[in-house]
Amino acid sequence: MQTFEFCLLICLIAVMPSVHNAEKPKVKISSGEKPVYVGDTVTVECSHESDRSDSTGWRYWWYRNGGHPSQGQKTEKVTVDQPGSITYQCGVKNDHYTSPYSDHVTLTVLELPSQPILRVLPSTSVWKGDTVTLRCLSKSGLTGTKVTYTFQKGQKSEIKKTPQNEHKINLAKQNHTGSYWCEVEEGKKKDKKKSDEVQLTVKGK
Structure with a gap:
């Protein structure tokens, strides 16, 4: 390889975004109400560092209680229908890269009291x-x-x-x-x- 071509290749590598070193996505659960009861609606969001530079082309996958993944949106609204602990993980991917799973985030849902x-x-x-x-x-x-x-x-x-x-x-x-x-x-x-x-x-x- 000639010196000019070698230098050009090194320069291109230097400016390319390093998606393979990307951090894991993060799950954020937000609710206007605390504590959360059966029947409440919460928002779960999957944030990824690539959102800051390129928000197009990413697909989001959600894992609930360690079950099979389901494709969804970056932000999902969920109405909880039973008491207990629910764990959420997410992952993101595009045509060139698949992220590792996020860490688990747990939502605790309480049984409704007798009073409405x-x-x-x-x-x-x-x-x-x-x-x-x-x-x-x-x-x-x-x-x-x-x-x-x-x-x-x-x-x-x-x-x-x-x-x-x-x-x-x-x-x-x-x-x-x-x-x-x-x-x-x-x-x-x-x-x-x-x-x-x-x-x-x-x-x-």
Whole structure:
């Protein structure tokens, strides 16, 4: 090999990104609520150092509890449906490189208490025009028993009575600010259980 060609090859190698020395991906689990109960939704994200330089062409693989991998997105929203510990790992690959697996990250999910829990999503503080979801988590709703959910604002204002455990507020306004709670009624038992109140604040833009 001539001297010029050899120098050119060395220079090209020097400037090429060293994907083979890349760090393992990292799993990040985030939830607006702590602790996490059955019925909550969490976000799992697979971050990789190549995201900072080249975000195209990467495919993401997720491993749950050490099971078979499934292809997914960089960020996934997961609604947990049973109590216990769930471990997540991820890997990334493109046409030229496959990463090692990330380290395990464990999510602990608690059994729901007997009292319902009201979740206000995405947050208890939102901007005018945002969509707000009121979600009533109930142990009764997991048993297959017919359940009726009542969503209320304050002490006297009933918003909705429904067999669904969610109620959406579209295009939130500042007069939606207030304390909200939900009540669960089980089928023929007529046994009513009420959540604690949760304060929602709608800020003006």
